[in-house]
Amino acid sequence: MAQQTRTIVVPRGAPNLVCTSFVANALLDAYERCLESRYLNMAVSAAEYILKLYWAEGDTVASFSYPLPSLRTQVHNANLLAAAFLCRVHKHCGENKFFEPAMNAARFSASRQHEDGSWDYGEHPTQRWKDNFHTGYNLCALQSICRSAETSEFESHIRRGFEFYRKHFFREDGAPKYFHNHTYPIDIHSVAQSIITLLTFKDLDENNVSLGHAVFRWAMTHLWDERGYFYYRKLRCCTIKIPYMRWSQAWMFLALSTLLEECDQGGRGQAGREVQ
DSSP, X not given: OOEEOSSOXXXXXXXXXXXXXXXXXXXXXXXXXXXXXXXXXXXXHHHHHHHTTEEEETTTEEEEOOSXXXXXXXXXXXXXXXXXXXXXXXXXXXXXXXXXXXXXXXXHHHXXXXXXXXXXXXXXXXXXXXXXHHHHHHHHHHHHHHHHHTOOTTHHHHHHHHHHHHHHSBOTTSOBOSBSSOOOSEEHHHHHHHXXXXXXXXXXXXXXXXXXXXXXXXXXXXXXXXXXXEOSEEOSSOEEOOOOIIIIIIHHHHHHHHHHHHHHXXXXXXHHHHHO
């Protein structure tokens, strides 16, 4: 099926950078666990595709095209997700052609972070909003880049970004706000990425784990269907109960797996039983 963005329709069957990065990172996860070369080979093939999406303008702009190869967009979560994946590939295969574009794009998007720690979704005038899960992508991708590239270059960006994220994207009851300046719609994808981001940066704030559990409990109260799936969105006036597979169920499966792993590491107790 075709993908409708805010401004264009992406044709059915068209690959894009973000989905490719998610799938290819899973291949690297499999390679790191099994050490089977076929997984690494497939991930490298995906990296070759992403490398073709890279473009630059002088010394000031470096980016990856998204959501179509023909678009010279400057979308920060796409930039950072691609950069993080290419750095992982470089770490495993050692091919420098992946490293320089990744770092150039990461530095460009890091440079567009605002003084308060926030990022706009992108640089086009129609992309000047700040939202929960894309900010979470940015932060997690920057941490992955630091680890894969063995650098501390982006640590200050991570700290400022997380301070903004923690302060602006959560209600007191654990509901994850969609935008930094208003709550609705409360999207299950924001729920999932909030849990993942909070646990990823649990060392930055001692309350991150408890907030992650609060987000989970809020979702179970307001977005869980007893038939075994999560609803798509809660609006101010109603709830959209469509059970999207990729956007809702798969991402919540990842979030809950991450939360359960944290419970195992910290002692399961009541929190672990809640997740089960």
